[in-house]
Each structure stands twice: as structure tokens, then as C-alpha cells.
Amino acid sequence: MSSAIINGKEIGQEIRGAVATRVEALKAKGVTPGLAVILVGDNPASKTYVANKQKSCEQIGMFSELIKLPEDISEQALLEQISELNTRSDIHGILVQLPLPKHIDEDQVIQAISPEKDVDGFSPISVGKMMLGQDTYLPCTPYGVMKLLEHSGIEIAGKHAVIVGRSHIVGKPMGQLLLQKDATVTYTHSKTPDLPSFTKQADILIAAVGRPNFITKEHIKEGAVVIDVGINRNEQNKLVGDVNFTEVCEIASHITPVPGGVGPMTITMLLENTVQAAEKELERQAK
């Protein structure tokens, strides 16, 4: 069998088209959705992601502001910056690009973002609401994966989803979102003994472990849907996922490539969340 490739670039573009229409509608009412992006330090990958976020905002007519802060900024100064953005009426979404330098407590910083502007969906309030199935901003990468599955016509209800990885921003919320769509969910991670005995049971496998080519054909059941959330650089500095694509595409029914799979969806869902934040703000003002 050779897998159907789930094209995140194409699906992302389709969704961005619909988001752009919502931006136009907001502009007609005098509101331009605005995103503030905070970048601390000089991490080259973070710089690229932030530039892509800004470019994507511009492409669909949104306003974005980049706040570049030095690597040695104090946590207090960063918190003050967020406080100021929380009060600005032209900013509907705030995101702090991760990772942050080691001397800064990431949890404190994320908690400082007003829940109404937490378009990354990382704050304890957003996470709590997501767990309870309440209306909130969903974390962009798992939200993007749900959209990929939906747009590819993949049934979730009644399926066994196995997550490899337990990060706060991908693995944990991913399992919750699949559970809410009636999947049976198993969480595994890099220290799970006999990992293939779990992953081989997966109808839907989510690889979010952060290790290049970690998932091989030995981990996959024939016909499984394989979603690769990994973004790793190999020895040749080439972007590779957590899944050995060449091997696994012979066995899986559907697979996401890296690049061009989950990655583009992360930014697409950020745009969607920010537009949603602007729409909600307009609704609050109308009350």
C-alpha cells in the first residue's frame, strides 16, 4: 500500500481563504484584527517562525506587531510588556514565541496573557476550558491536526488514537481533542516500554516526540492514519519529522509529510484564533 498524502499547505490555504473573508467583514465594521508577537533573543528557528507568522497576517489583511526583546531581558520587564499589550484595543491576540531563555519562567509569562487574548491557547484558563469542552482558543498545532483529519474525511469516533509525546503544547491537548470526538485515546512517550506494542494498535497515530525518524514501520498497523508533528533537523540540516516517511508511507493509509503537513496548519489556526478574538471583542462591545 502507498499512503494518501495529507497536504497541510493546501488545506491550510483553503482555511486561510475563509479566515480572510472574516477579516474583510471585521474591517467593514471598523476593526482590523491585530496580533502582537513577542520574540525574546536570537533563536534562528524562532526568528523564522515569527517572520512567517507576520507574513501570514499581512497576506490576509491582519495587523501584526513584532516586539523583539533581548535574550537577557528580565522576567519582570517581559511581564510588564505583556501587561501593556493586554490593555491595547488594537491588539486582539498576544503570543510569546517559545522556547524562552532559561532564566525566564515560561508558566509565569503565559499566565500573564489575558485569557481573552491568549490565541496560542496555552494559559491555564484556556487549557482548563479546553479540558471541559468549553468555548476557548484551542492550541494551534493540535487544533490544526483536527482540521487536517476533518478535511481529509478521516473518521475519528470509535477509532483508537495513540499519541506518542506528552508536551503541554501538543501531546496532552491532542489527546483531549481526539477524546472529545469520541476516539479511544492512549498516551505514550519516549520512556514507554515496548512502544510498538501500543502504537501497533493505533488507527490514528500522532507522533509528537521530537526525535528524528523515531517512528518506523515496526510501530505501524497496516492502514493506520499517521500524523507527524515532529520538526527536527537531521545531520545534513534537513527538516525531518518524527516519522520515517519512506518506510511508513508503504504501510499507512494516510500520512502527513514534513515539511508541508502539520507545520503550515499551526500558523493557519493562529490566524483563525486571532480573528475569533477580534470577533468576540466586537461582540462584547456591542453588549
Ligand SMILES: Nc1nc2c(c(=O)[nH]1)N[C@@H](CN(C=O)c1ccc(C(=O)N[C@@H](CCC(=O)O)C(=O)O)cc1)CN2
Ligand atoms: N508561542 C508558540 N511557540 C511555539 C509554537 C506555537 O504554536 N506557539 N510552536 C512551535 C513552532 N511553530 C510556531 O511557533 C511552528 C513550527 C513550524 C511551522 C511550519 O510551518 N513548519 C513548516 C516548515 C518550516 C521550515 O522550513 O522551517 C512545515 O512543517 O512545513 C510553523 C510554526 C514552537 N514554538
